[in-house]
Amino acid sequence: MNQYLDIHPEVAQALRDGKAVVALESTIISHGMPWPQNAETAKQVEQIIRDAGAVPATIAIIDGRLKAGLSGDEIDTLAKAGLSVTKCSRRDLPFVVSAGQHGATTVAATMIIAAMAGIKVFATGGIGGVHRGAETSFDISADLQELSQTDVAVVCAGAKSILDLGLTREYLETNGVPVLGYQTNTLPAFYTRESDHSIDYRMETANDVAQFLSAKWGMQLHGGVVVANPIPEEYAMDKAAIDSAVEQALQESVEQGIAGKDSTPFLLKRVAELTGGDSLASNIQLVFNNARLGAQIAIELTQ
Known part of the structure; x- marks a missing residue:
């Protein structure tokens, strides 16, 4: 040990x-x-x-x-x-x-x-990713590199909506990280159930995910897997409202010179303030939802 x-x-x-x-x-x-x-x-x-x-x-x-x-x-x-x-x-x-x-x-x-x-299984809210404007700032979360090399499945509600989801998908694809959609065909955008970006493979059950993980790691194909699990419909937020809050928070972060590891906590806190706390309530519920699915996958993986 x-x-x-x-x-x-x-x-x-x-x-x-x-x-x-x-x-x-x-x-x-x-x-x-x-x-x-x-x-x-x-x-x-x-x-x-x-x-x-x-x-x-x-x-x-x-x-x-x-x-x-x-x-x-x-x-x-x-x-x-x-x-x-x-x-x-x-x-x-x-x-x-x-x-x-x-x-x-x-x-x-x-x-x-x-x-x-x-x-082997880890449940969280959302993964980090490529930040908006990364083509000049090079602000890319270390989460993505870790996913390319560490044998752990990450159950999440997709990537945080403050990020550039298109570039995040491209980075994951380039590094050979599979993105599985749990009962979805598109990458969830954290507070919302769908985005304009596809997943690699749709999985219908926790057992399907466990079989995928067993095959990947059984072939010595090292690296993590993103298991994208959409936020429950009753807790999903209006896309226009969350997009507006994210845009305002991003603008404020630029004006205040906030970058690096301070960026994500600032943006999530500011989005929560701009949505009257609704985004924090949604965040908690999606974590609960991912924990349930993570447990189901972990149980299937031990069978």
Whole structure:
């Protein structure tokens, strides 16, 4: 086992017994919403996975230790510390570990730690991607590169709608990352169920996804898989309203010179403000929805 990694006893036992485990990220806890809503939501997502018959493993760094599975107290620690917790992608992990700090994991960092622990399925909100204007800024999320090399399936509601979805699809295709649509023919756009961009293969059941993953990794075709799961219809937002809010938030980010790892948290927070909190409510529901599907896929993968 990796000398820097601690696997929670419940998670370790499940992995030893061949039971289904689903990884969860922690950026949504420290950077996604205020206390105590962040802790309550994180624990609710874990309970949804347990109710579906799998074991949750929230991923984070606590006092410089990589954690695959958190206690309730550790979730509270991250939730209360909020924005003071370092948001960690691949490049940040050595610093946070060597400095003995707390870290909240992005999609990329969660994939890395999940793979270390032997966890194959990860449920989140939306993946990062190619930012709008990347042809001049070169602002491309490290999530995409991680998907090209790390053997973890990421169940998400597509890519965040603040991104350039067309360029994100092109990047994934170039790097050989399959994009599976769960009961959909188009790439979901986070807050909305559809976009103008296609997926690679449509999957009707969790078992279909599990069979795909088994075949890919069984052939030693390394790298992740995007499982795009549209937000439930009753929680989807009006496309015109969300597009307007995103455009305004993007303009404000340019005017304020916000870039890099600060960009996504700023944009999501500003969109939530501009939509009167509706986007945050939708965000929570799509995470719940992805957790349920992630558990189903993980269970099928163990059969």
